[in-house]
Structure formats: structure tokens, C-alpha cells
Amino acid sequence: MRHSITNACAAIILSIGLLPLAHADDASDASKLYKAGQLNEAIKKIDAVLSQRPKDAQMRFLKGIILTEQNKPAEAITIFSKLTDDYPELPEPYNNLAVLYASNGQYLKASAALEMAIRTNPTYGTAHENLGDVYAKLASQSYDKALQLDSGNSTAKLKLNLVKNLIGNTTGGTNPKTVSNNPAPIASIPNTQTVAATPPAKVSEPKATPAAPSKPTVVSNDKENVLDTVESWAKAWSAQNVSKYLNYYAKDFQTPKGESRNAWAEDRRSRIEGKGKIGVRIDDPHVSIDGNVATVKFKQYYTSDRLSSASRKTLVLSKQDGKWLIKQERSGS
Incomplete structure (x- = not known):
């Protein structure tokens, strides 16, 4: 699945263009270091920027992705959690937070974060797909438990097989895959150039009818x-x-x-x-x-x-x- 939780590396593909833009030079320098694989140097550059502008969302977001790639999930969770506190209108931090929770088997937390992402932006397709995968994992675990309690439950076995085929997991949901250390390129930093900030898409309001609302x-x-x-x-x-x-x-x-x-x-x-x-x-x-x-x-x-x-x-x-x-x-x- 292109954005599945079970293939969590794909779920890191996000559009930082929706986030408040960092100063162009700083963002360009940090993205160049990241793209070159110089993760520690990129972190140092980001930390230097954040010491001057601690609320810079784009720098914090990129730091969270780098920490994820460095297999530091606890630190990455802290980054994305604070981003959801400071910028609750942005769905991307919720999605990445969910990916990290899911990689640790915390599917209830993952589903809650994804539901917040969808509430923030109902048209955010990645979150919808990831939420479906989380629900599938929860269903897989429940069917697996049902079979442990009653091995002759043919209905549960059939449902479990259907879910396993859906999510590509042959373990019955008991061994969730972890976040990949090699996420796909971040869509918002193509090549080495920064992306101009664009406002989040808004749902168009229907035109008012001639009669005033009752x-x-x-x-x-x-x-x-x-x-x-x-x-x-x-x-x-x-x-x-x-x-x-x-x-x-x-x-x-x-x-x-x-x-x-x-x-x-x-x-x-x-x-x-x-x-x-x-x-x-x-x-x-x-x-x-x-x-x-x-x-x-x-x-x-x-x-x-x-x-x-x-x-x-x-x-x-x-x-x-x-x-x-x-x-x-x-x-x-």
C-alpha cells in the first residue's frame, strides 16, 4: 500500500509546503544536508535555527523526520506531539505521530492521531488510508485472539485470513512492522530547493440560498x-x-x-x-x-x-x- 501503516516508510511522505515556511536559506541548507545523508549535520543546522526561532514549524517537522530515520522514535514523537499542540490545524504532524505509534504496536493511539488528522483536513487521503490500515491491524489482533480462545471458530479464521490478505501480514497482527529507516524522498523538498508556503486547502462553503437560514x-x-x-x-x-x-x-x-x-x-x-x-x-x-x-x-x-x-x-x-x-x-x- 502506498501509504500503509504496515509499510510505514511510505507514510512519511508529506507536504511540508503546508507548514509555515522557514527562512529560505536555512531551509535550503538543512534540506541539502538531509538529502546528502548528512543527518547529524542537518540536525545541528536545524537546532541552530530553532535556538533563534523555536516555533519554526518547518524546521521542527524536518527534525522529526530525521529523528525517525535515525531510529529515535521517542524523540520524534516528542517533536510531532508538540507540533500538534502548537499547530493543531495541520494534519501532517498527526499522521507522522500515528506512524510512530503504530510502529510500536500502539494502534489505539495511532487511530486517535489519525482521526485528529482527518478532522483537521477531511480531504487528507494519506490519513484516511493509514487509518484503514490501523483498523485492519486491530481487527487482525482481535480475530487472532478469538482463535486462540476457540481454535474451531471457522468464522473468525475466515475473517482473519481476509484481513491478512488485505494488509499483507502473515502473523495475525501479533508482530507489527516497524518504521523503515529509509523513508521515501520527502515530497516537499524536491532536489535541494525549498517549497513556497501554500495555505492549507479549505472546503468550499456552499452558496447561501436567497432565504435566510432559520x-x-x-x-x-x-x-x-x-x-x-x-x-x-x-x-x-x-x-x-x-x-x-x-x-x-x-x-x-x-x-x-x-x-x-x-x-x-x-x-x-x-x-x-x-x-x-x-x-x-x-x-x-x-x-x-x-x-x-x-x-x-x-x-x-x-x-x-x-x-x-x-x-x-x-x-x-x-x-x-x-x-x-x-x-x-x-x-x-
């Missing part, structure tokens, strides 16, 4: 936005992306025990980060909106390495600067 349409759109916010909140939690998770809470969030928001945030960080696998799923959400306040009631399914639970949850969100943010969070009916 109030129910506005409410419907608000409900969709509220649900999107809640689903993204759950996915950030599942991915243990604490910075993104906390950004869904308003500055005037009413903490459960009346502590300061900073103290509450630090407690949440300690409970989420480094806790192994976490999965958060919402089911049967009900949304009611009154002006700029929305109330969402749903059933929350939480799983981790040590705990599985199902509970009723209520989130109260307020619309601030065009965004829906969580003001209250309650458990129970």
Missing part, C-alpha cells in the same frame, strides 16, 4: 459543533494528549472540588500521562442548547490497563470566541 438550522449546526467538541475531547483524552485535552476546558471551568484550575489541571495531567493504554468512548449523547450554553448528557465508557468503567456524564459548555468550551463536568445521572 433558527432551527442554527441550533442544529451548534449541536453538531458541540458534539464534535465532546468527541474531540474524548479522543484527546484517549491519546493521552493532555495539553490538547485541557484546551477543551474554559478558563473559568468550575473545578469539581473547588480547587484552583491550575491545581486541578496538574492533577488531571498526573492521572492521564504515562498510564499505559487509555480508551474513552461516549455513547448515546443528548444535547440541549440555550443561547451560548450547551448541556450534553451521555454514557461514558472508560478503559485502561487497570480499570474499566461505565458511567453517566454531563458536560456543560459555553460558547466563547466562537468555540465551545467545557465549564462544568459532572458524573452521575
Whole structure:
């Protein structure tokens, strides 16, 4: 597959042209060193640039790719994770983050990152294909486990064979391939020249009809936005992306025990980060909106390495600067 997770080297092919452009000379020098295979020298050049411009997205992105090629996945994950925090509108860092997670067999984290990439840019074909591969790997593992528990399950065996043929994996999903140390050339640095920055493609808005939109349409759109916010909140939690998770809470969030928001945030960080696998799923959400306040009631399914639970949850969100943010969070009916 051209961009498959199981052939992860292809998934590194991205367009840095969508990222904020570094100074032309710096980008050209770094790309020349990279193309020449002088990876350590390229890193030194990039670090020199970042010491002056620490937010330079293109330099950080290229550094992440080089670290991946140097088989330093932990450092590369840190680079791409921080890029998603600083530039949440860009899908490419999410995709590369997913490739690294998948190479370590962390398919749930990979799927969450790819879903964020697609939410950011629904037309990003690479992320769609990679997400399909991740789902196939998860399915392969589940069918393999079913056969371990019941070797006579012919239906599971048939499905497993279909999935293995689809993803080209003869191990039943138990030995995922790692990221290649020889990724294909990066599309955004052809030869040794930098690519001019281009704005991300935007979905064209449909032309307005002569009649003004009715109030129910506005409410419907608000409900969709509220649900999107809640689903993204759950996915950030599942991915243990604490910075993104906390950004869904308003500055005037009413903490459960009346502590300061900073103290509450630090407690949440300690409970989420480094806790192994976490999965958060919402089911049967009900949304009611009154002006700029929305109330969402749903059933929350939480799983981790040590705990599985199902509970009723209520989130109260307020619309601030065009965004829906969580003001209250309650458990129970």
C-alpha cells in the first residue's frame, strides 16, 4: 500500500509546503544536508535555527523526520506531539505521530492521531488510508485472539485470513512492522530547493440560498459543533494528549472540588500521562442548547490497563470566541 501503516516508510511522505515556511536559506541548507545523508549535520543546522526561532514549524517537522530515520522514535514523537499542540490545524504532524505509534504496536493511539488528522483536513487521503490500515491491524489482533480462545471458530479464521490478505501480514497482527529507516524522498523538498508556503486547502462553503437560514438550522449546526467538541475531547483524552485535552476546558471551568484550575489541571495531567493504554468512548449523547450554553448528557465508557468503567456524564459548555468550551463536568445521572 502506498501509504500503509504496515509499510510505514511510505507514510512519511508529506507536504511540508503546508507548514509555515522557514527562512529560505536555512531551509535550503538543512534540506541539502538531509538529502546528502548528512543527518547529524542537518540536525545541528536545524537546532541552530530553532535556538533563534523555536516555533519554526518547518524546521521542527524536518527534525522529526530525521529523528525517525535515525531510529529515535521517542524523540520524534516528542517533536510531532508538540507540533500538534502548537499547530493543531495541520494534519501532517498527526499522521507522522500515528506512524510512530503504530510502529510500536500502539494502534489505539495511532487511530486517535489519525482521526485528529482527518478532522483537521477531511480531504487528507494519506490519513484516511493509514487509518484503514490501523483498523485492519486491530481487527487482525482481535480475530487472532478469538482463535486462540476457540481454535474451531471457522468464522473468525475466515475473517482473519481476509484481513491478512488485505494488509499483507502473515502473523495475525501479533508482530507489527516497524518504521523503515529509509523513508521515501520527502515530497516537499524536491532536489535541494525549498517549497513556497501554500495555505492549507479549505472546503468550499456552499452558496447561501436567497432565504435566510432559520433558527432551527442554527441550533442544529451548534449541536453538531458541540458534539464534535465532546468527541474531540474524548479522543484527546484517549491519546493521552493532555495539553490538547485541557484546551477543551474554559478558563473559568468550575473545578469539581473547588480547587484552583491550575491545581486541578496538574492533577488531571498526573492521572492521564504515562498510564499505559487509555480508551474513552461516549455513547448515546443528548444535547440541549440555550443561547451560548450547551448541556450534553451521555454514557461514558472508560478503559485502561487497570480499570474499566461505565458511567453517566454531563458536560456543560459555553460558547466563547466562537468555540465551545467545557465549564462544568459532572458524573452521575
